Amino acid sequence: MKATDPDRLAALLDAVSGCLDDPRLSGGDLARRAHLSRFHFDRLAAAALGEPPGAFRRRLLLERAAYSLATTDRPVTTIAFDAGYGSLEAFSRAFYRAFGGPPSRHRLRRDTRFRIACDSGIHFHPPGGIRLPATEGDPMTVLNDMIEHHVWTVGELLAKAQPLTPKVLDETFPYNVDYGSDETSIRELLAQLVFSCERWTAAMEGGAAPDETENSVSALRERYAAAGARWSRSVTSALADGRSGETFIDALCEPPRTFTYGGAVTHVLTYGALHRSLAIGAMREAGVSELPSSDPIHWADRDKD
Incomplete structure (x- = not known):
């Protein structure tokens, strides 16, 4: 064309x-x-x-x-x-x-x-x-867009959660996934989204385990301001350098385990999509409006509106 x-x-x-x-x-x-x-x-x-x-x-x-x-x-x-x-x-x-x-x-x-x-x-x-035919582009664009969408959406959810009361943040509801407890809450989901970026960045870079003691929304937002950007830089750099199949030893596991960079990225994005969707649903039920979409297709079309 x-x-x-x-x-x-x-x-x-x-x-x-x-x-x-x-x-x-x-x-x-x-x-x-x-x-x-x-x-x-x-x-x-x-x-x-x-x-x-x-x-x-x-x-x-x-x-x-x-x-x-x-x-x-x-x-x-x-x-x-x-x-x-x-x-x-x-x-x-x-x-x-x-x-x-x-x-x-x-x-x-x-x-x-x-x-x-x-x-x-x-x-x-x-x-x-x-x-229309596809235009030429970087084969990594789709994955990079998913990473950027994830980081942006989590940041938006944290901002939207700021006015919520502790009662709303801590109200539990079913959590039917293949690991963890049977119940969760908006606070726990947001904390998990932040911790996931912190924990996997530390594992890939050989850093110390993140401190999870403070999980107020303000604290989560402060932690994520650094963690989201750092995780994004770390994984996009590894992918751009062709290191998706490269392995690293995760010393934060008990006992330590070996993962690939690509596996770690897909883990964060897969469970991140689940946790984002659950958080969005719970926040919508709590009356929060103008929430971001967990679906990257709407994010990709944001400039067309």
Whole structure:
């Protein structure tokens, strides 16, 4: 896909994907939906997609038609009309040019291949959207984002817990996991999230065991201001240096045990996700509003809102 302004490309794609069910719309209609002049809309499409907007939409509709032929029993004539063709004959000709065979053969074979070759790599995505090709990036980006999301979310939860009374913080509820006690509380979950970063950073760096004696929310926030950033730096450095499979002896265990850096990271993130979710649920029940999401997908989309 050719480089272009991401916001303008998004406007173009939104305009096209939002009107796939109305193939009678003209190019001018699409431009107005994208809040662009027809001239700029056509120029943007040519630069970003390598094909005029009308051809781009016809291709997406043909791809959708091919998918529908293979996965539904809808009449071929209905599929043809939904793809913007005024007759079955016109649809069949266009389909043959794109897929090398008639619609009837595609249906008979239940052929689920529906993408038509194009320069942009942008295709119809079932059931009714658009799929964009992946952009080049660091393979570690996903894991780094999970680490950053975890550190940020825990910090937000600690801030949100600051006004809660001791009664709310210490009220217990079931804790059904594969280790530990059968009950927990908001305070215990937050303390565990802080301690986990402290404890595993100390283990990986060969430091002393963290002091857990003070677990007021203010104290947890103060501890986490240092611990969260330190854990993030430690693990991202190890991963960036290709040391995820490197082992270390955890002298804080009784008896000492051997772990890998990658295993330690996934442990913190896995149980961290559980503890975050439980804390968010309990704090929501306690009436706390505007809580962060424990799901990284919402955090990743935060700049799009």
